[in-house]
Structure formats: C-alpha cells, structure tokens
Amino acid sequence: MSEPRPDELIRKMEHKSPQKGWMDTPVNIRKGMYCYASNPKSVEYLGLPNARAWNPLDVDWKLPPDWKEIIHKGFRERLDKFRSFKIFMDVCVRCGACADKCHFFIGTGDPKNMPVLRAELLRSIYRNDFTVAGKIFGKLAGAREMTIDVLKEWWYYLFQCTECRRCSVFCPYGIDTAEITIMGRELLNLLGLNIDWIATPVANCYRTGNHLGIQPHAYKDMIDFFIEDIEEVTGVKVDPSFNQKGADILFITPSGDVFADPGTYTAMGYLILFHYLKEMGLNVTWSTYASEGGNFGFFTSHETMKRLNKKMYAEAKRLGVKWILGGECGHMWRVVNQYMDTMNGPADFLEVPVSPITGTRFENAKSTKMVHIAEFMADLIKHKKLNLDPSRNDHLKVTYHDSCNPARGMGMLEEPRYVMKNVCNNFYEMPPNTIREQTFCCGSGSGLNAGENMEQRMAGGFPRANAVKHVHEKYGVNMLSCVCAVDRAALPPLMDYWVPEVGVCGLTELVANALVVPGEAERTTDLRGEELQVKEEEDKNV
C-alpha cells in the first residue's frame, strides 16, 4: 500500500484555508483520493448514458458535445421535482456550523470538504443559471459559469461525501448535504461520470440480485459453507430454506455478509437465530433473487435506486410471504425506511408484521411491512424468548458504532443497544459527540469502499477511529460492533490503520455467540473459532 502512515495523515489535517479563494483554486484530482471510473459494460448493462472507458486523470473525459446543456436541463428538472434541492440551493447563510462536522473535512483538512463548500460547488452554478442576483452580480453573489474544471471539481468532491447526514443535524435550516450529493451525482450520471465501485455493483445487483454478482447456485453454496462452519462450532445443523413459496417471512440482507469476513459471522448469526426460532414457529426464507438488502442505486440516482429496490416487494409477492425481515445494513435502511414504500408501494399484498414468536405487532412498520432484525431481536429478548449466555462474549470488550443511516435516517438507537447489553457483559459507549445522531461515518459509505482510494477512506474514517481509540485505551475495548455491512467491510482496515487490535462485528454475531441452542455441544470457541474465556470455576479445576 502506498498510502501515507497515520502520523503523516494527521500532519496533513491542517484545516488551514488557502489565501486564494475557492473559486480560483482549481481541482487537483489526487491518487488515493478518488475511485476508478465506471466500467462501460456496467453502465451499458443498465442502459445509463454515455457508457465509455474514461480516466479521471485524463484531460479529456469523453463527454457528449452538449454536456453543458444536459447539466443545465438536468439541474432545472431536479429543481422542479425536489423541494429539498430548491430550498437547499436558496437558503444557506454560510454560518459555517456544518464545517467541522464532516468526517472528510476533519480527516483531510481540505476546505472543499466542508459541507457548506461542497454545496457551494453546485450553488455557484445554480446562482449563475437560475437566479436574478447571480445573473446581475455574478461572482459577488457567489455565481460562476459551468466549465469543465467545475465539472471535475463536482465529480471529485461529490465522491468525497458519504451522504452520512451528520452535517444536517447541526444545520439551522436542516440543509442536508446528502441530498445535494445525491442530486449532484444524478447530474454526473447523466454524463456517464460514475465510479466503478458503484456502477458495477449496481449492474451486478440488477442482473444477479446482489451487488457482488453472486449467482443463485453460488449463493446457496456459500450459505452451505456457513452451515458446515456452524455445525463445527455448535454441533447443530441448521437448515435454511431458499426461494420457498408459502414461507411467512422473507429475509433480505446485504450480500456483503454472505461474501466476506467478518460479515460472514453475522450471516451465520442469522442462520443460528432462525434455526433457534424455527421450533417456536418462525418460518423464514432467503431469496436468491432479492439477495441484496443494500442499494447502490441510491448512490447513482433515484431512478436506479427504485429499479433495484423493486425486487424486494416483487419477490415478497411472488413467494406469498406475510412480511419482510431485513438484516443489518446501513443505507439499505435509509432506503427501506424513507423511500421504498413511496417508490414501490403500496405493499397491500403483505400483512402488518407480527412476530410469530411474541405476537408483537410492529405498528411502526404497518405500511412498509418491513422490520429490522434489531427491532425483531429486541422484542424477542424483552419477551425472554431467547436463552442467552452473555458470558460467552466475555472475551470481548465491545463498543457500538451507530451506522449513519439507521441513526439519522431512522433513529434506531436503543434497539441494538438493548440487544447488546443482553448478549455481552462488557459494553462501553464511545464519547457522546460521536454516537447516536452525532455518529461518525466509517468514511467509506455511499459506494466509496474501494481499494484505490485508501487515503481518502482512512482520512474520512479518522474521527470514528479516534473515538474507538479513546475507548480502546480507556476500557480496553477490542471489538467494534455495528449494524451495517459496509461498516463490516470498511471498518476492519480502518481499525488496522488507526487502532490495531480492535476487531469488527455485527450485532447478530454477538447474539449467536450467546444464544444457547437446544441440542448444541458445549461451545469452546465463538463463531470465529476464537477460544472462549475460561470461566473462573473451571479455571480452578484446571
């Protein structure tokens, strides 16, 4: 890896503003700070515009000749379709309250990563093209003309925002940079300017049902591996069903957890939990068609998001289930909680979710008909339906990272904490300004979880890692739990970089460690094969 060392990265975080104004400072697209351009095959598969090979470092981005007009028209169209966009273009007073709330600004010190300036990159064009003041006063009113340099600046900085919404918590007018980034990326996509870490997962998801392009038979194979692993650890053979018509509940989770460690342990956790509940009347099925909870379409355009999301309801309808249970994922839950019903509802072919174990009716999900696994598990634990032995997590000192979207696009703060406190004995919170609605992004959200932009990711994840470091040093925390598959992919390298010795896990993994499954053999290791802490009385015997 060629990325700078942690101390070098910290030295770069000067937070000094250049002498020259930002409009006069051209963008410098720097290696390590951007993701590779979209693969034309992926763009083409989705039928999105201007599929061609291009390189962000090249002078010529191979744009259509009328690109300025496309942007102008696209801008106009979005102003007319989204009140959020229109108001956010108009009302910012540049008070600066958002500036040091952004993990990318904190971690890079680049002034254009202040949320206010990221938005100004678009606002300056808005003023020039659509406002009276901008037309009369030009630069004095903060207006500037669209040029190829401005476009490149958009691209560079709109893909240095993870749409985490932390700034929107602090903005006195609720201006949400995620909304601005979403619109900006939509505009860029009109010219075929996506990054490949988004475009290819989207194309995969469209075709195979999941971002990783796992085909149905392979998906089943992977789960079969988990079944073997589970048997090894617990002595219990779980027996999940796939694409099964007549199941009560369809379970949808991000494919990342099926694919790679440490998410796989969370996937194993689901399997163990469902097996445990089967006896009690849970009839759940996995789908290979709707085998993706996440939605990278959300990072492309509203339309692409809708195209990918549609299969959740379609599959629920085809299989004839009663409701949908969703796994641990961040942006998936922003989409499910705030977009799905509007885009692809009404889901009148489904029933209001009722837990078959506790009888709890999830009134909060009565229209969308989709329940979060943490809500589901919290309800189970509250009704004492799970036989838990939290001491099996005693080898872990756990803290909890609120994933951005479940925190600020949903408000799921207590459910995971309640579950956590019931399945492990050593739980420590990070400092208050870094959790709950003020949580810091992993630095790799919204499709930026690639390998070529490591410096960007490590810088963006610095505030999160710094808070983990605090509890690591203070309490000896050695496990960072979360409810997001992107987190589980992004946080391990972040921890290796800033706070070595801290692992990353999902919530359900911890539950499955603690869950005493009938007929299981005595567990000597956790799901990862790590030795459990020997209990004291046994200690004496030895």
Place this chain on the structure above:
Amino acid sequence: MNINYLASLIAVIVLFLLAYVGVEAAGLRYFFGVLLPYLAVIIFIVGFVKKIVGWAKTPVPFPIPTTCGQQETLSWIKPAKIDNPTTGFGVFVRMLLEILFFRSLFRNTKMELREGDKLSYEWEKWLWLFALAFHYSFLTVLLRHLRFFLEPVPGCVKFLESMDGFLQIGLPGIMISGILLLAALLFLLLRRIFIPQIRYISLASDYFPLFLIMGIAITGILMRYFIRVDIAGIKELTIGLVTFHPIIPDGIGGLFYVHLFFVSVFIAYFPFSKLMHAGGIFMSPTRNLTTNTRATRHINPWNYDVKVHTYEEYEDEFREKMIGAGLPVEKES
C-alpha cells in the same frame, strides 16, 4: 484585504452617498422618501411571494426527515417525540424550537485536534447566542418602529419600548435592542473576517447584508441619540406612506433619508438573497416532516414506472444452475 467584504462595505458607502447627496444636493426627497420605499415594498412582496410559492409548488417526493433521536418502535422503548417526531404535534414543536430558539444551531460543537492526535469536541455556544441576540433585537427594533406607522401608538408597542429602555440611562433613554443589535452584528461580522474557515466560505453576499443592517442601525442610533431630527415631521411622512397619502414635510434631514433608503434596499434585496432563510426554515423537508415513514405511505406525485429486471428474466438466465443447486423454480425448463 478581502475583495468580498471590501466590495460590500464600498457598496453600502455608495448607497449612503447616493441617498445623502441625492437628498441634500439634488433635492430628491420625493424619490427617496416616497417612490423608492413603495417600489421596495412592491419588490419585496412580489419577490417573497414568488419565492415561497415556487418552493410550495415544488413537490416533496420523498419523506427525508433527519432523525435526531430514538424512533418510535416497540412500546417499551421511549421515543424522542420531538427530535424524531411521528405526529404532527411533534413536528410542530420541533419546528417551533427551530424557529424560535435555533435548536439545531444550539447543538453546535467545535472540533479540535489535541495532543497531536486526539479529536475533541466542545460545545460552541457563541454563534447560537449571538444569532439569537441578533434576530431578537432586530425584531424588537422592528416592532418599536410601529410607533411611526400607527396613530395612536398601541399600548403593546409602548410597553415594549418601556421594557427595552428599562435601563434609563441618560436622555433619551437607551434602548437595549439597538445596542444589542449592533453588538451582535459586529460579532457576526468579525467572525466572518477573522476566523479563517468562515472567511474562506464567505461571499460578498454574506457581508453585504451585515454592513447594510449595520448602516440601518447606525443611522437610527445617530438620529435617536446624537443628531437631532424632526421626529414629528418623520412621523407625518411615515403615516403618509402607510395611509397612501404620501407627503414630504419640510425640515427632515438627509440622515433620515439615508436610513429610509437603507431600509428600502434591504427589503428589496431580501427575496433575492440568502435572507430568504426566514421563509425557507419553515419548509425544510428534513425538519418539517413526520418520521413515521414506515407506518404511513408518503405519496410522490411524479412517481413513475421504471425498467426492472423481473424474476422471470432472472430465472430464465439462471434456471439450469438453480435446478442443479436444488433451488425451487417456477418453470422446469
């Protein structure tokens, strides 16, 4: 020197000279005293209404409230009824707190890198405090000015004045609102000039309203405490304006016309500037929507069908492999 604040300062000085010279040398009293104020009010009303209607007519396709507290889910978990409001009443209180007390700004923190590599966040209250001071003192000053537009002066305006002047220092009594307004403006200006980050993001259109309102405040304070003006004459003029019988009494000095001109520029500039945050704050979709987004379906008026990859197409592509893996299929090849 920064071109942005320099240009704004110069603009306000030019405006001052325009009005002062226009009245004192060219005698354009009717122009500055009657025509421009009317024109400004018309521009303000038309511009403001147009902007608000423009926003209001634009759909809110998706419910995107920022949730700043616990959601309402299981009955035994206490929801944050204001920060994550599921009811209209919750939203009302959330908006009230935003609008009257700048609640989100109240959360403001200041980040610092300490001991080389430790991030810390400290509560930063000054911006919130001075923003509140600015808006409320400006409002008080505005309400006090009703005395120039209403005859007889209503009791509530007199009461407000007596509260405002309770310090009773000197004659005429000092109005706290005026002093506070100027102090808050100065704070807001100095932070823009001296905090490098804020200076970097500031545009000329951020300095201009500050200088302009300062101009209004300073000319007002000058007239009240330092330079004698014909109050009775001014009231004749202002009453004439609001009753649509405009007259220009003799003996009102140029300073008053400057004050009035600044106000006219301010209200005419309002709808075309960031000052529209005054209207926008009411309509921000991240704040004014309920968060019961899974319980109630939000309607997108322009929702349209999209091309999707159907299950049938999926099975057609992978049928053999699915059968091979023992996965159920709709059609056996």
